[in-house]
Amino acid sequence: MKKELRDRNGLTEAEYLSSYEPGDYVRPSVAADMVIFTVMETEEENYRKLPEKELEVLLIQRGVHPYLGCWALPGGFVRPDETTEAAAKRELKEETGVDHVYLEQLYTFSEPERDPRTWVMSCSYMALIDSSKVWVSAGDDADQAVWFRTSFRLMDEHIEYRKNMTYDGMKTIRTKRYELELSHEDVVLRSMIEKKIVKTEHETVTEYRILENDGLAFDHAKIIAYALERLKGKVEYTDLALHMMPKEFTLTQLQQVYEVILGKTLLKAAFRRKIAHLVEETDSFTENEGHRPSRLFRRKLEEE
Amino acid sequence: MKKELRDRNGLTEAEYLSSYEPGDYVRPSVAADMVIFTVMETEEENYRKLPEKELEVLLIQRGVHPYLGCWALPGGFVRPDETTEAAAKRELKEETGVDHVYLEQLYTFSEPERDPRTWVMSCSYMALIDSSKVWVSAGDDADQAVWFRTSFRLMDEHIEYRKNMTYDGMKTIRTKRYELELSHEDVVLRSMIEKKIVKTEHETVTEYRILENDGLAFDHAKIIAYALERLKGKVEYTDLALHMMPKEFTLTQLQQVYEVILGKTLLKAAFRRKIAHLVEETDSFTENEGHRPSRLFRRKLEEE
DNA sequence: CTAATAGTGTCTTTTAGACAATATTAA
DNA sequence: TTAATATTGTCTAAAAGACACTATTAG
Numbered sequence A, B: 001m002k003k004e005l006r007d008r009n010g011l012t013e014a015e016y017l018s019s020y021e022p023g024d025y026v027r028p029s030v031a032a033d034m035v036i037f038t039v040m041e042t043e044e045e046n047y048r049k050l051p052e053k054e055l056e057v058l059l060i061q062r063g064v065h066p067y068l069g070c071w072a073l074p075g076g077f078v079r080p081d082e083t084t085e086a087a088a089k090r091e092l093k094e095e096t097g098v099d100h101v102y103l104e105q106l107y108t109f110s111e112p113e114r115d116p117r118t119w120v121m122s123c124s125y126m127a128l129i130d131s132s133k134v135w136v137s138a139g140d141d142a143d144q145a146v147w148f149r150t151s152f153r154l155m156d157e158h159i160e161y162r163k164n165m166t167y168d169g170m171k172t173i174r175t176k177r178y179e180l181e182l183s184h185e186d187v188v189l190r191s192m193i194e195k196k197i198v199k200t201e202h203e204t205v206t207e208y209r210i211l212e213n214d215g216l217a218f219d220h221a222k223i224i225a226y227a228l229e230r231l232k233g234k235v236e237y238t239d240l241a242l243h244m245m246p247k248e249f250t251l252t253q254l255q256q257v258y259e260v261i262l263g264k265t266l267l268k269a270a271f272r273r274k275i276a277h278l279v280e281e282t283d284s285f286t287e288n289e290g291h292r293p294s295r296l297f298r299r300k301l302e303e304e
Numbered sequence C: 001c002t003a004a005t006a007g008t009g010t011c012t013t014t015t016a017g018a019c020a021a022t023a024t025t026a027a
Numbered sequence D: 001t002t003a004a005t006a007t008t009g010t011c012t013a014a015a016a017g018a019c020a021c022t023a024t025t026a027g
Helices: A013-018 A084-096 A220-235 A240-244 A252-264 A268-278 B015-018 B084-096 B219-236 B241-244 B251-262 B268-278
Strands: A029-041 A053-061 A075-076 A102-107 A121-126 A145-163 A169-184 A187-200 A205-215 A278-283 A295-301 B029-041 B053-061 B076-077 B102-110 B120-128 B146-163 B170-184 B187-200 B205-215 B279-285 B295-299
Touching: A013 A102, A029 A084, A029 A145, A029 A220, A029 A240, A029 A252, A053 A084, A053 A252, A053 B029, A075 A084, A084 A102, A084 A121, A084 B029, A102 A220, A102 B015, A102 B102, A121 A145, A121 A220, A121 A252, A121 B015, A145 A187, A145 A220, A145 A252, A169 A220, A169 B015, A187 A240, A205 A220, A220 A252, A240 A252, A252 A268, A268 A278, B029 B084, B029 B146, B029 B219, B029 B241, B053 B084, B053 B251, B076 B084, B084 B102, B084 B120, B120 B241, B146 B187, B146 B219, B205 B219, B219 B241, B241 B251, B251 B268, B251 B295, B268 B279
Parallel strands: A029 A121, B029 B120
Antiparallel strands: A029 A053, A029 A075, A053 A145, A102 A121, A145 A169, A169 A187, A187 A205, A278 A295, B029 B053, B029 B076, B053 B146, B102 B120, B146 B170, B170 B187, B187 B205, B279 B295
């Protein structure tokens, strides 16, 4: 309908576009980086007991500078014919061989100095995959992908109330320090991340900062911390956790996944009531467990 | 600690970086676009009645191709020395003159053809400003910024259950069609946006599509729809709405803001219980309203 | 007095938390 | 039989929904 509008140079849109020259402004590279989570079972000695579960993140050891030898999130540059999401899916497929998984855009990190080489933004994604699909990548060609056990603990919390003199009104600064510890066999990567929430009259500014970092490349400690907070936050009011389950699972297994993500134990009865609407019964049961068999459930696709 | 590691070419990190050449891969431009919301009061005839409230979005009429004459979100390209957030803040200041407001990153839109000129990603932000600060920008130099009344209505909802033969398992497709209507005086911008949620065994894919669009530039209808959904979703469990209030406000005013955002009326008693922990009393009251005075509150900064 | 909003009390319903009782299995 | 988990029931506590009653003001 606006076809024949002409701009101040007398050009129609078609004419403008055909004569358009991109100009030589500096442009950033954009990478899609992925925080891929899964929950794995640890080996259990007692044949009767159920195995414990642990939250794991996939990392790749860098074989090139910068951060040579450090561990990084899987990811790669976005190409001009794809979306960031398509780039993430492509990398995911390459790195894990897995195809149809839950994928959610997290945040675009854009501090200009986050990559020492050049201006690179990271559009980060969180992927959830079920451990039965986890193809433990035997070190292929260049880089090796490894699952790291994840621990993310609040180490310190601090609130400061500040009477702001210049501007009227109060200001509160809430600071939380988290320890992120990733381990695989004898490799332990440890970072301290600070989350600072500054509230004033109208503003609320949240800021993450890496205080210490040992072995993780770039600002990936920050990205992983951000992903863990998102995961924790959404698990309680969405069906996110269901995406980490195999096709059929027991309610106890599902509860374990919730517990690992939330970092606390839940009451069985209350848990079952709460997630009842997210699952549906199958006719199968577990067998040969040394105790009463458990009904298997699957994710319910219908219903809200 | 990894200082002296050398890569396959025998270079240390410092050597590598000093010899680093960016290469000539194609890079995208990245823009920071903002969905700026405020809630304004309509004029009320009856001196006793309280004014109604309406949700408004700030748009700018484009004076250049492409989408010449269409209305677009305020925004601009990110510069190499700033974060996307800094770019958003800069544009916000330029466009509205307002400085310290609530700002939250929404989503990075990256469809390669979203800008007909060249490859441009949009890192979108939502800003909330209080209407008392709204400087009704008298059309300045180039482009004029105008507040548009917002209506976002679910027009159609549809669920399809599909038995997937090739792959085992079910698939459900939930489709929602929304009408986005933005109006200012006699200008009415109308778009239809489709939200499609496809659930399979492990995957949940959500996709927004513009079905119809009249007068909004680029994919901005999609971005506004996304922002409205985020706003609605977070209002119920955060203090987001408080960022749209003036320094002091009555609880009824706050309730009106909730109601406008949620698009439904709330019960007074229940509402007050729910938000009690987010506000604190002042000693002031409204006056000359033709009815009982109302206590003024302010946003509480302490406490969770 | 009136027409409006302000503010609170209370009953009901729903949801969450806590814990206990009973069921079932492989070795 | 035993040591484990599975499953359900029930009581209590807290939160949400619904509604009604009382308070206060400018004109």
